[in-house]
Amino acid sequence: MAVALEYANGNINFWANSNLKSDPIKRYDIYSTLNNTPGALRPIFKTLSVELLRHVVNAEISDEDIIWIRDKIKRENPQLLFNNDELSNATYKYIAYNPFNKYGDDVQKGRLLW
Numbered sequence: 001m002a003v004a005l006e007y008a009n010g011n012i013n014f015w016a017n018s019n020l021k022s023d024p025i026k027r028y029d030i031y032s033t034l035n036n037t038p039g040a041l042r043p044i045f046k047t048l049s050v051e052l053l054r055h056v057v058n059a060e061i062s063d064e065d066i067i068w069i070r071d072k073i074k075r076e077n078p079q080l081l082f083n084n085d086e087l088s089n090a091t092y093k094y095i096a097y098n099p100f101n102k103y104g105d106d107v108q109k110g111r112l113l114w
Helices: 002-008 024-035 043-047 050-057 063-076 107-113
Strands: none
Touching: 024 050, 024 063
16 A cells, blocks of 8 residues: 555655656565565564555665665664664665765755755
8 A cells, every 4th residue: 555655646766866766566566575574674564554654665765775775784784674773773874975966065055055
């Protein structure tokens, strides 16, 4: 249901390249497979409301990156898949921070540009 609701509002664009779009069938298959594989998702996943699942589904990364980040966490920090500690820090440490957007604007000063 979360996949259907999220794609009903339009395509999921990738934050790194907004010209690329996610495939709704592939996105559904990824989460369906992970959900049906013991230990593939955090325990909290099965308790999320549809609204929160929509935020999970709407991750603005490629379908391939969903699998990649999950496999990387499994290899480097498998404990993150079996408990909900450090929930908010699970993936951010794998994303390189870029202080400038694609136009060269400082993202910290972005609010001043509007």
